[in-house]
Amino acid sequence: MSAAAVSTTAEHRSASRRRTPFGLLGAAVGVALLVLLPLVVTLKQAAGFGLDNAAELLLRPLVGELALNTLLIVSTSTIACAVIGTAAAWFVERTELPGRRAWAVLAAVPLAVPPFITSYAWVSLSQSLQDFLGALLVVSTAYYPMIYLPVAAALRGMDPALEESARSLGLGPWACFRRVILPQLKPALLGGMLLVALGVLSEFGAFALLRFRTFTTEIYAEYRASFDGSGAAMLASVLMLLCLVCLVAEFKVRGMARYDRLDRGTRRAPVRYALGWFKWPVLIGFGALTLITLGVPLGMILYWLMQHGDAAITPVEVSAEQLLSSTGASLGLGLAGALLTTVLALPLGYLLVRYPGRIATVLERVVYLAQGVPGIVIALAVVSLAIHVFMPLYQSATMLVCTYSILFLPLALVSVRAALVQAEPRLEDTARSLGLNWWQTLWRVTLPLAGPGLGAAAAMVFIAVVTELTATLLLAPIGTDTLAKEVWVDTSALAFAAAAPYAALLVAISLCSTWLLMSLFGKSAVLDHTQR
Amino acid sequence: MAELRIQGLSKHFGAHTVLRGIDLTVASGSLVAILGPSGSGKTTLLRLLCGFERADGGSIALNGRIVSSAADHVPPEQRRIGYVPQEGALFPHLSVAENIVFGLPRQERRARHRVQELLELVGLSADYANRPPQQLSGGQQQRVALARALAPSPALVLLDEPFSALDAALRAETREAVADALSAAGATAVLVTHDQSEALSMGHQVAVLWDGRLVQVASPEQLYRQPANPELARFIGDAVLLPGVAGNGQVQCALGTLALMGGMPQGPVQVLLRPEQIRLLPLSGASEARARVLEVIFYGHDACVRLRTGGVSPIELTARVPGHSSPVPGQEVALAIEGSVAAFA
Structure with missing residues (x-):
């Protein structure tokens, strides 16, 4: 063991033996409890429903249909995403595909287009695209980058010597893919598939606009019908159960023997296969993929932008003031949400990095678990809490921003934690030994080191909040009409031309901030979140 | 195969x-x-x-x-x-x-x-x-x-x-x-x-x-x-390179007259010998090549000895000796060369 390794383990031990400051621990526990709150509220509501009532509610044919719809869309879209994502990643990373840099970007961009916008575009293209096939098309094209990105990263990280060994042992390119590459992609691929499944299970906006009934849309309908929430809570509990199954499976996959490279040598560029004449069908495939995932959504928005309000099925006037106030509302909520969420993630992140131990691990798992609670369930739980406990906060901006924090804390925690790892304690110790006090050390060492990562965390949350629909719909104060809400309302009224300017602004903000995030903090800032 | x-x-x-x-x-x-x-x-x-x-x-x-x-x-x-x-x-x-x-x-x-x-x-x-x-x-x-x-x-x-x-x-x-x-x-x-x-x-x-x-x-x-x-001589192993004059299967250099391998160039040459060819002997008073020990790097099985020869134009060179017989810095030693040497024109 080298001297460096000895010193880090020693450091690690002394860090974990050090007493955790009480204030820090309290703050971290508080945040974890806040995140857990919606889950507890929903379960409590469902439990208060009574066994007989519950059985009656759950054993309806409707629930069977919902379960069938949900499972069907989740399984088919996950498989479609896996095939498209893996194929796209392999062609971009492993062949001499013409223009592969451009395709690499184009294949990832759909992640920045919210699924309900894609849904809006397709619905406005043709009313016949509703139901299962439309839903499959929309969610597959919206979610496949969640497989493309981790698989491409895994392909890049793979040791080319393995493939070369396989080739020299007599395997052709296809056999090599099947017997060497695919087994090593398994963690990235399975992890990505489970995240897609989780996303599709929780998806609300895209399905609602397509009038495809799943658990989420039915929970919303139930809530609109009764408002007392217990029927919705019952369905929500079933949905949560499905999500938690995915989440536990994802956790298992993450823990699965990582096929670490056995060696530590310098890495060569991987072998790239010449495609020959086969490049034409592949190029056509990538062209079609881009057309479907980006061309249609962006094209439809542009098309409706150029139509006058009266060309739409139900004309609605759009005024400049309305646009401005919606943009303002979206940006304001986005900034407030980003700030609050990052601040809330700090104590937990600090605890995880500096005082690792059993308590920290438990809190981390709690936040991870909360990731499996769909947005609509969180939103409904907050509504019910507001009505029963914090009445003055009901439909206030404060409540909405808090809900965003609950929703996106797991997202922020990944970046915050990575950022704090950058600021190693020994660097702080060095600064102190050079005569800096606590405050100066924070200002001149910790913040410059952790700052970019914290910025990335805030930016990720900002994008997520701006493109969020479900909680906004349920909790936005009356008169606060964000871009997402406007798109929803107009599309529901079939006023496609009226929705277009809002959709265009929303996509523009999302694309610009994603681009900014990537160019400021590097691709990994975005990538890490799909790989978690 | x-x-x-x-x-x-x-x-x-x-x-x-x-x-x-x-x-x-x-x-x-x-x-x-x-x-x-x-x-x-x-x-x-x-x-x-x-x-x-x-x-x-x-x-x-x-x-x-x-x-x-x-x-x-x-x-x-x-x-x-x-x-x-x-x-x-x-x-x-x-x-x-x-x-x-x-x-x-x-x-x-x-x-x-x-x-x-x-x-x-x-x-x-x-x-x-x-x-x-x-x-x-x-x-x-x-x-x-x-x-x-x-x-x-x-x-x-x-x-x-x-x-x-x-x-x-x-x-x-x-x-x-x-x-x-x-x-x-x-x-x-x-x-x-x-x-x-x-x-x-x-x-x-x-x-x-x-x-x-x-x-x-x-x-x-x-x-x-x-x-x-x-260059290759230095890359393959430690090398001692000295100027000399070759002729008749021998070469004259600062370490005396040495036996030359067959097929080597004649006239002014660079002489190549390997450090392990240099033997360090006690002074005997004869007209032998002499050197002073500057430094000894001890490896166990052998040792590298940095030497400086005497005379009007002293040169520094390194000898490799068995570990059990390494000299001490400052010691005066006589040099003897084992085997034949190579030369470059």
């Missing part, structure tokens, strides 16, 4: 020429070590042989069959070349046995064809068969990688710096195991390395690659004793 014949092989990456006109023949059943400093083009040569890269000129023939030329490029999987990459590159998702049978047809994979025999060949016990590669040491991984390369009975085995990641003790042991396994299998092999002692101890022939050219192909002993130029 087959003969490898490389003729006029060249390769550029953009404007940068990596290999220029390589000619090399490796006799059936022999092991040639390709020795070169980093950046000399060793790895490129190996990748051309494997077929991972295409040559820009020249040809490669295996047992008379052209596998690479201006017209032909046989893909790597059809060349029957066993490749042992740096640090092994075992498939992390497969067990040791599954790694070994990886390149065999399906039935033989199922039957774990020759796993035991191959493990034995590389000096590992049969217990290793079911272990994951993560549980093996670096040297054991290297041996499994060799077994995997040998399993499909390749025409040629290529080893790419296979021992560079191992620590010193493991390296010697693994080298020996690999050399034994290769000769037991009767394999024709090419070993690429930047480590002089590895090339000299393992190669039947050593080919020195320098800036994209093969500057010398010779037996290890000839390469060490009669390198093609002074």
Whole structure:
């Protein structure tokens, strides 16, 4: 063991033996409890429903249909995403595909287009695209980058010597893919598939606009019908159960023997296969993929932008003031949400990095678990809490921003934690030994080191909040009409031309901030979140 | 096992020429070590042989069959070349046995064809068969990688710096195991390395690659004793280079009159001797070459002694002496030269 390794383990031990400051621990526990709150509220509501009532509610044919719809869309879209994502990643990373840099970007961009916008575009293209096939098309094209990105990263990280060994042992390119590459992609691929499944299970906006009934849309309908929430809570509990199954499976996959490279040598560029004449069908495939995932959504928005309000099925006037106030509302909520969420993630992140131990691990798992609670369930739980406990906060901006924090804390925690790892304690110790006090050390060492990562965390949350629909719909104060809400309302009224300017602004903000995030903090800032 | 014949092989990456006109023949059943400093083009040569890269000129023939030329490029999987990459590159998702049978047809994979025999060949016990590669040491991984390369009975085995990641003790042991396994299998092999002692101890022939050219192909002993130029002499091992005048099978230099090897140039020359040829003797008062000990670096089995000769134009040189007889700094010693020396014009 080298001297460096000895010193880090020693450091690690002394860090974990050090007493955790009480204030820090309290703050971290508080945040974890806040995140857990919606889950507890929903379960409590469902439990208060009574066994007989519950059985009656759950054993309806409707629930069977919902379960069938949900499972069907989740399984088919996950498989479609896996095939498209893996194929796209392999062609971009492993062949001499013409223009592969451009395709690499184009294949990832759909992640920045919210699924309900894609849904809006397709619905406005043709009313016949509703139901299962439309839903499959929309969610597959919206979610496949969640497989493309981790698989491409895994392909890049793979040791080319393995493939070369396989080739020299007599395997052709296809056999090599099947017997060497695919087994090593398994963690990235399975992890990505489970995240897609989780996303599709929780998806609300895209399905609602397509009038495809799943658990989420039915929970919303139930809530609109009764408002007392217990029927919705019952369905929500079933949905949560499905999500938690995915989440536990994802956790298992993450823990699965990582096929670490056995060696530590310098890495060569991987072998790239010449495609020959086969490049034409592949190029056509990538062209079609881009057309479907980006061309249609962006094209439809542009098309409706150029139509006058009266060309739409139900004309609605759009005024400049309305646009401005919606943009303002979206940006304001986005900034407030980003700030609050990052601040809330700090104590937990600090605890995880500096005082690792059993308590920290438990809190981390709690936040991870909360990731499996769909947005609509969180939103409904907050509504019910507001009505029963914090009445003055009901439909206030404060409540909405808090809900965003609950929703996106797991997202922020990944970046915050990575950022704090950058600021190693020994660097702080060095600064102190050079005569800096606590405050100066924070200002001149910790913040410059952790700052970019914290910025990335805030930016990720900002994008997520701006493109969020479900909680906004349920909790936005009356008169606060964000871009997402406007798109929803107009599309529901079939006023496609009226929705277009809002959709265009929303996509523009999302694309610009994603681009900014990537160019400021590097691709990994975005990538890490799909790989978690 | 087959003969490898490389003729006029060249390769550029953009404007940068990596290999220029390589000619090399490796006799059936022999092991040639390709020795070169980093950046000399060793790895490129190996990748051309494997077929991972295409040559820009020249040809490669295996047992008379052209596998690479201006017209032909046989893909790597059809060349029957066993490749042992740096640090092994075992498939992390497969067990040791599954790694070994990886390149065999399906039935033989199922039957774990020759796993035991191959493990034995590389000096590992049969217990290793079911272990994951993560549980093996670096040297054991290297041996499994060799077994995997040998399993499909390749025409040629290529080893790419296979021992560079191992620590010193493991390296010697693994080298020996690999050399034994290769000769037991009767394999024709090419070993690429930047480590002089590895090339000299393992190669039947050593080919020195320098800036994209093969500057010398010779037996290890000839390469060490009669390198093609002074730079090469320093690269192959520690060298003492002195000015001198050669004639009649002898050379005059600061260390006296020394015996010269056959076929050496005449007239003003640079004399090459190796530090271990210099013996340090007690002063006897005769007209011998003398020197003062400046510094002793003690290694255990031997020691390096830095010396400065006396006389009008003193020179500094290094001698290598057995560890048990190392002198102390400041001591005056007499110098005697063992064996004959080489010279460069």
